[in-house]
Structure formats: C-alpha cells, structure tokens
Amino acid sequence: MPSTKDTATIMSQNNHALGMTLLQAGMVSGAAFQFRKSLDMAPCFTDAYLCLGHCLSLLGKHDQAIEVYDQALQNSLDIAAVWNNRGNALLELHRYCEAAESFSRALELAPDYRDTRVALATCYQAMGEFAKARSACEAVLTADPHHAEARWNRALLLLLNGEYPEGWREYEWRWQKRKFTSPLRCFAQPPWRGEPVAGKTVLIHAEQGFGDAIHFCRYVPLVAALGAQVVFECHPPLATLMKSLTRDGVSVVVMGEPLPPFDLQAPLMSLPMIFGTTLDTIPGKVPYLAPPADSGSFWQSRVGDKKVFKVGLCWAGKSYPDPGRSCPAELLAPLALVDGISLYSLQVGWDGALPLPMSDLTSLIHDFGDTAALISRLDLVITVDTAVAHLAGALGTATWVMLPYAADWRWMTKRADSPWYPTMRLFRQALPNDWKDTVLRIASSLKSGSSFMGHD
Secondary structure, eight states: OOOHHHHHHHHHHHHHHHHHHHHHTTOHHHHHHHHHHHHHHOTTOHHHHHHHHHHHHHTTOHHHHHHHHHHHHHHOSOOHHHHHHHHHHHHHTTOHHHHHHHHHHHHHHOTTOHHHHHHHHHHHHHTTOHHHHHHHHHHHHHHOTTOHHHHHHHHHHHHHTTOHHHHHHHHGGGGGSTTOSSOOOOOSSOBOOSOOOTTOEEEEEOOSOHHHHHHHGGGHHHHHTTTOEEEEEEOGGGHHHHGGGOSSSEEEEETTSOOOOOSEEEEGGGHHHHTTOOTTSOOOOSOOOOOOGGGHHHHHHHHOOOSSEEEEEEOOOOTTTOGGGOOOGGGGGGGGGOTTEEEEEOOTTOOSOOSSSOBOOGGGOOSHHHHHHHHTTOSEEEEESSHHHHHHHHTTOOEEEEEOSSOOGGGOSSOSBOSSOTTEEEEEOSSTTOHHHHHHHHHHHHHHTOOTTOOO
C-alpha cells in the first residue's frame, strides 16, 4: 500500500499532467489552477513552479510569476531554468537591471543557454550598456551563427552605432526572428536585390509600424528613378499621405487590396541595404512627403492665422513594444508656463483629460493625411518617439523629439541631431526614466527661443 507521501506525489504528478494538457489546449487559467494544486501536494516540484510561472506570464501577471519563481528558489538556488524564466518575467516588466542579474545567474549555471544570453543582451541594450550587449550577441553567434535573435539584436546595435552597411545586412535576419512584428510575405515574383529594373514593375511593400513606413518611404522614389514602375503597398491609414509620392512612376496600393501585376518585389526596410546606405549617403532631403493638396483650407480655418507661435504636442506612443518611450502626461506641466506659444494636441485617441491647456482638433483627424495637414500649419512639433516624430520630420517641420535613455537604433547615441531629418532636434533622457529633466530642458529651450536645429 503506497505511503501518504507516495500518494501525494502521484496526485501532484496527475495534476501536473492535467495542467500540461490544458496548457497545450490553450486553456491557460485552467492549467495554472492545476499547477497550483500540484504544488499544494508537492511543494518542491520544480517543473510545476516553472509551468505555473509560465502560465502567469502568459496571462500578463508577471509580478505573480516572479513570486512563484522566488518560491522555487527557496527550495534550490541552482536551477538555471528558474533563474532564466524569472529573468524573462522581469524583462517583460522592464526591470532591466534585475532581469540582467537573473539571466547572469542562469548563465553561471548553464553557459549554453543561448536564448538567455540574447535576453541578457537585450537588458544591456535597454540599460545603455551597448558594448556588453554586443559582446553577448557575438558570444552566441560564435557558437551558433544562425541564431536569428542574436543576429537581430546585433543588427540593431550595429545600426545604433552608425555601422550601416553591416547593420543593414544583419537586419535581413528579422524574417527569421521568432514572433517578428510583420509576417514574411510569400510571392511568386522573385525578390529585387538591386539588379537593373528599367522597364520593370517593382512592388515595394511596407512592414512593421506606421513610423517605419514614414521613415523609409523616402526610398520609394529612388527605385522609380532607376527606370522602374513602382507599386507601393502601405497601411490603410497612410494611404492619403503616401499619395504625395505618386509621381515619377509611383502608384500606391492599400494593404488588403488586390495588387496589380509586377515583376519583382522587396520589403520597404530592405531598401537601405539595396541602395548601400551609409551615414554619408542617407537620402535626407526634406520634405519628401506632403499633406493632401485639398486639405489646406479646411485645416487653415481650424488653426487660424494667429501670429502666436504654434506648437504641436504628442506625449505617448503605443505601449507595445516599447512603453518606455511615452512621457507621463502630468510631467508636461512646465510647457504650460512658457509665454508666447499656443499648444495643439497631436495625441490622437487620448481618452483622459488633456494635461495642459491646448487646442484639441484630433477628433477631426481621420488618417495620417489629416495629421500631416495639421502639422503643416504649426511652427514646431514636440513629440516622443512615435509616428508623429517621423511624420513631422518627413514634412520638414521643426521637430523636437523626447527620447528615452536607451533610444531606438535610428536615433543613434549622444547626438542632438538626426542624419535622417535635418529639421529635427533630439532631447535625450540624462538618466533612465527621467522625463522630468527632459521636459524642463525643452521648456527652457522654448523660453530662450533656442534655434530648432541647435544643440542643448
């Protein structure tokens, strides 16, 4: 007859097995319940801790997942998988320093955990420790040259450092990366890799977010200049804006609509590699986009001809994949103390009360063509790193961008200007998460009438 201890172990294993079945069926909450029951029977069952923590993270309960992993570590500090999964949960919460410590502990126990080393590189990059991040990626690639996540991270670090030729080549690994933000498109027509295209029709298809499309659509006319007819497929909210490219052999098609016949195709963000772009050869002339031609009188009547200095303000971007680029609205208060300016909201979809006295015309905005028309009536745009920053820069409007401490690769490091946008000035956080100081410097520059293209 089995002992009470043996019976508890069997019941725990049965609950764990049922939890695994539920998890595989996508029933995450039910699976978590079974893993908890398993741990009630066998409090030292490491696999149940790992599975419960995984379920909680899938449910977005990362804080609870960390508590579960910490309970597992009370039983043993020498289980690499627990340290790794704990690091993943901390990374989801953007607690980069703690996550790095957890990943480092996992690697002490299991040096061959390649995904863990890439995650550690992600932490280092977010902390601004770029040399450590690059070293971690290259250590993985020494052992596994085809590790797509390590290739992707290394690409971002190369581009961040201005090493564009190699960076663009590495950037092509994005299509092999797990859970990449854009799907890999499959066409019968072959990819265009830079060969002569005179007399051919080339499909250029946008990818990733709105800001990426606005940033890199400057290359579309360059393809047409090679003698090709170009079909540019873009996101629906960008269609009226991108119509300003429809000259010299460029036509625009909205994603989801039938495509006309074409001979070759390329993803939009492969064009810098195809054109061999370096820091010295960035096609940086602005404006390269324009608001719809028939929008002028409508938006002029809304904004008016007041002589007051008009400033557009955008303080929040999408929370995924980078919530750290949004500035808490309450920290914008110093801007309201600047005399002689009139503020206009560019924060489309903002549900709460506006943080400052400002004109809010965003209910009249239907797409990026409308946003472009409004921006073209302003003297200055102050924005976080979101599509508005790229749009204002592409329109040639004076633009001040508030950047997090470890900014996206396209803003490089330590620069107060951008080689991509001549009318842009960058205000970087001096310390991680310190938006207060950033806003104060912007307010000071506004008060002093500082040149838009000058430096801090």
